[in-house]
Amino acid sequence: MMPMQGIRPCNAARGLRWLPALGVLLAVLVLAAGCRRESAEQALRRDVASLQAAIEARDAGAxxxxLADDFIGDDGxxxxxARRLAAIHFMRNASVGVTTGPxxxxxQGDDHATVRTTVVLTGGSGRLxxxxxxxxxxxxxxxxxxxxWRVTSLSRESP
Incomplete structure (x- = not known):
């Protein structure tokens, strides 16, 4: 075999020396993006919307x-x-709508909250x-x- 004289490494090989630094930078960016947590209020708003969707889907189990295990509502x-009451309403109504106000x-800290709103509940045969x-x-x-987030209590009144 003849020795290779006068052959220089190609430019692509020289560019590879930056690869480890680029890999470290990419890893840091991925970790930083993964560390962003949604705030307690954002998570609560998401779960309120999911609860609303479960009601509109007429899914008593969802x-x-x-509801927290120790959930308590009006009249004890x-x-x-609450699950049984929801199932009865869902059986009586072919469609269920929930519209909330602001x-x-x-x-109260990161683990407890109170949400107040007005709610319009509609139900019917599914017509317009x-x-x-x-x-x-x-x-x-x-x-x-x-x-x-889990609901621990519910109270309602007609305005």
């Missing part, structure tokens, strides 16, 4: 997943009673106009369990 309604969120509609002023107590 609604119950948002517990978690299982959310007034009061955080609902057969029934009710407006309520609602106050929900929430507690973060793990990474998810």
């Amino acid at each position: 609604v119950a997943k948002f 309604l517990d978690r299982d009673g 959310l007034d969120i009061r955080l 106009l609902p057969d029934s509609g009710r407006v309520h002023a609602v106050t929900l107590g929430w507690r973060r369990e793990g990474g998810d």
Whole structure:
């Protein structure tokens, strides 16, 4: 074999010396993006919207997943009673609509919150106009369990 004389490394090989630095920079950017956490209020707003979607989907089981084990509602309604009540309403109404007013969120630390809003509940046969509609002023107590918010209490009144 003949020795290779006068052959220089190609420009591509010289450019590879920056590859480790580029890899480190990319890793730092990925980690920084992954470290961004949504705020407690953002997570709560997301879960309120998901609860609303579960109601509109007429899914009593999904609604119950948002209720804490120690949930208490008006007139002593517990978690299982709330799930059963939701199932009855969902069976009676072919469609269920939920429209909320602005959310007034009061955080108590990172793990407890109170949400006040007005809610218009509609239900009916699924035609263009609902057969029934009710407006309520609602106050929900929430507690973060793990990474998810759960409803601990609900009180409502007709304005």
